[in-house]
Amino acid sequence: MQQSLVLKQALSWKMNQSLHQSIEILQLSGIELYDYVQKIAEENPLIEDIRPIDRQVLSKFHDDTNAFENMNAWKKSMYEQLKENMYMLSIQEETIKEAVLFGIDSLNENGYLDITLEDWSAQCQLTMEETEQALFYLQSLEPPGIGARNLQECIRLQLREMDCDFPFLDDLFENNLILIADEDVGALAETYEITEEDAKRLITNMKLCHPNPGKLLEDTETEFIIPEASVFKEDGEWHLSFFHWSSPSIQIREDIMRMDMPKEGKEFLKEKKKELEMLEQAIQYRGKTLEQVLRIIVNKQLPFFEQGIAALQPLTLQDIADALDLHVSTISRAISHKYVQTDSGILQVKYLLQRETRKGEGVARIVVKQYVKEIIDKEDPTQPLSDEKIRRKLEELYQVRVARRTVMKYREELNIPSSSKRKRSTS
Template identity: 55%
Template sequence: MKQRLVLNQSLQWKMNQSLYQSIEILQLTGMELYDYMKQVAEENPLIEEVQPIDKELISQFRKTDYSIDEMNTAELTLYDQLKSNLYVLDIKDKSLLPVIIFGIDSLNEDGYIDIAMEEWADYCKVELTTVKRALSYIQLLEPAGIGARDLTECIQLQLKQMNIDAPYISTLMSEDIALLAEENSYQISLNYEITEEKAQKLIESIKLCHPKPGKLLTPTKTEFIIPEASIYKEDTEWKISFFNWSSPAIQINNQYNNQDLKGEAASFVKKKRKEVEMLQQALDYRSSTLEKVIRIIVEKQLPFFETGPKMLKPLTLSELSAQLDLHISTISRAIRQKYVQTVHGVIPLKYFLQREVQKGAGVASIVIKHILKELINLEDKSRPLSDEKIKQLMEERYQIKIARRTIMKYRDELQIPSSVKRKGANNNEK
């Protein structure tokens, strides 16, 4: 048991020494990145200075609200986010829902099932086969790896999403984990009768797996809402300008280059130089990934930048993933807690990812909410608009065809009372 624990730790360290740092840095906001860099600089004498940030410029962004996103759902816990995404699953047996929800509530913060399957079945008073079906649905949710029972299954789920077929991964993780830690593609290819190229691809794919997928959904609160970049129009062209805190520059102390170091001193400097190189690679990866994502968002949501919220288009992580040839989890990490400054205010990148109100409609749900709120704000208070009337106005004025129940659903989400209650409230005020 002890040997396996050591090997698991070795694998995680080896797999993630460079990639995990890239993943961690990719998720950081500009301010979090600056703080992280300062901490690294304190531990590495080769880093002479981290580019200072413009505190005066930051002060203008010191606010904790932004009007354009006030209609978006408030930040949810890991459990709330997973439950709210159950609609994407085609669950025909509705009696299975309580079992699925119990399973979601039984996840730990890392996203792993924290209860024995038999215990889960006992609590829900169902057969073990029912619990297994419920688990299979949970494991279809994003991010990949959610609902795993151990690290091996977590990696298997993520490899499956990457379309990596490796039926031997369980054996590889349990019996030949040292080969993964050493990235020994040659021996893996021999042991599992695959080509060395396929073995190397498998190793690289495992490096992309997140060992704690639940952390990708853990909400964090920020004191400052500070944009990574400014999106503005110059002449007829839309441009993106990144603020200096989005990608801090590091100044290297070169005095060690001219010293004839030996033994432990030479090894120490070599190690610290390697850390600097890995750090720079991680910074470059963060910058390039974030820029790619923002550029495609500007391209896809150009009508929004030109006109405003009513022109926001449906856009999903899957679409961005296909367009950029990046993994969905990479994009999800890149936009986490990231904001951009626009002519319409400081806006979170996740705001630009909106689901379609109904398949084929070509209208983002947030647009419906925006129009709905506007119509009700402008209504005759003595004769409030019914849901049916709002439905008709949307079709007449905006050529948007949606069901009355959808109007009712979004009105409830916006916490707007029905027309009867609005009229009653208006009469009481008189």
Template identity: 45%
Template sequence: MKQKIVHEQILQQKMNKSLIQAINVLQFSSLELIEYIKQLSKDNPLIEEVNFDYEFANYKKNYSDQVSYEEINERKLSMYDQLKEQLYTLKIAKDMKPIVYFGIDSLADTGYLDISLEEWAKRCHTSMEKVEQSLQLIQSLEPAGIGARTLSECILLQLRNNGNDEAYLQDLLENHLELIAEENIAAIAEQYDINEEKAVHLVNMIKGCHPKPGQLMNEPVAEFVIPEASISKEGGEWIIAFYKWSKPTITIDKSYKELNRLGQEAESYLKEKTLQVDWLHHVLSYRSNTVERVIKIIVEKQTLFFEHGYYMLQPLTLQKLANELHVHVSTVSRALRNKYVQTKYGVIPLKFFLQSGIKQQNGKPIAAFVVKKLIHELVEHENKQKPLSDEAIKTKLQDEFGINIARRTVMKYREQLGIPSSMKRKQRR
């Protein structure tokens, strides 16, 4: 019986490692995926051909000069700016705002809090109670894990955000993190009186958490962009056609089967490389299926954009997308990373379709991007001798586009776009 348990545990550990590798491959852009498979094929003689090179070369030849769809010259928002933008959706007492802002500015690039609560309270001349409330507000922002003080707390925040709130989780993460690192399923199950199946599920959930959530908000931009799929309308329906490089097929050299005749060593080598090919098929399938599901939901939620353009973009958050797909937020974030789609408007990053929303004064939600785009255009075409004030922009948005927002929101978005005030924009004749 003991031998069986050990065998199952080793098998489960291998499965867990396979899952982690599959999650890593999910993050790859198409270019990274191509390079990854090419490197594997150099070390695995069973891989005879990877069928995407011709189509990839063709695409580069035809689209290398294509300009990607730009977000109206909007400056890239830092992690700190993105977090502060989310605060506009929360009700925060006026006296709490500067304390919360200070806390956000005190985060490291990784998303961890880089200051003690005592120092925070001292610097803001406030009580520990208000600092703790401010920390809770920051830790409620996306992505989950932001504002953590330790790795254990970071993972715990992500697990709780995903509905896992068992009483023993905190003790496991704070006092027995080594059991997770070792994937010691039997010890975890015994320590907390749970069955091994639940322990395995728990370890998988923990392994799926991002250890540095701030990095999700500061991703590098790809130098050369190739899309995962093209989106076009045919017969009144939106069709998603995936390129071969996003779903590559691998041809196996069958002549290597004859190695079996050369002895046990050759047979062992062949078995190892065959398992690697099987694993590669598995992770490629996981990546393509996940990305395909994400793109399908995006097309469904942003159909008006594909029909009519950026003016019809809808608010859509990472959490909402994760809820639709019934997966963890970190999985969606990885699936979106450096991935693009070809549309009639050009090549667009998938992350572009995740738009923060604001409630208009009439209660209707609207994508913040749409408002920023219109503000940009109104300023672009204004009379330079009589530039539009924030109040005048607010009125034009209401009268010409039916967008009803406050003047302070106009000012906030104008500043985010790097547009000076009307006084500074005024040109003398």
């Protein structure tokens, strides 16, 4: 209990008003930003007008993504949002799909799983291996941390998304969370024999974790999922073009500042002008940062736009942060709730970020995992392939070189049992 309390305390931080506004605006979508500015305009007489968003123009995106099945605004619960997002998981087996739906209904309001795997297995009449596979899919839903069985697993799932899933985390959670709470970089690095840079990264990323991910999906009015920008090919060249709603245009009433009025009125307008200047700076920072981030992503993922998922390139938040000399948390916020329009439909920007296999051969992990699953799906059920044979198949069929233990790791992450257990299940 004490460790959990320390962990929750470690996840909170303080910031000044200007920084808070910049961070808040950075992670808003274009439509959310427009609504945010509209609310400010109601209390700031200096804002004369905001360039309106043509909702009819937005409706043309209706057919571009499965998430657009209902275009009218409505209240959606956490459970409804998770079920709608299941299409992104591409679950083939109907029994597993039904099990994941059962798992979603078994979450509490904070997003934690409120049922044991044994009960889940019994209720859905599945084997434990199948139930673990359903758990894997459930925990793959957004936001990271959904489907966790305790606070430690919740934080670990989020850290895994940030490529910060160190092997010593279990010991850290059990014995040394005070190092995170105190931000003791030196002691953390020394205790777990990591670099101070990695220690700083871990401390920062743990602060970004949310202890109750279900709260991020509380009943909210949901309208359109629309793209910030379009990625398209023209005259043999790939281009990135931003839609006007990605950066609201604010018209200011300069005449009010020149009007005669009491001192109190002038002080009030002076304060409102400062607020407006901070708002404009935050919007400009958002636009500049988002454009820089998207250009790096698009340039890196050109093979994907040309050839599809098999050509998806390894790219992480840290890679982009290093390229732009920004903090990884800034990059994480910049791509939050952001979508781009492509020839393949509207994609979440986060989808275009994938970690590399450990050998660094230039293949995204998600691609190799898909290859592993395809190989196992096509194997002879009476003679299942060992991890070593799968490794050889990867090299033979896809020219992907990984270690046997990497195959084992990916297989386990997919909740696929070993060859001996797969063989027993068919006997």
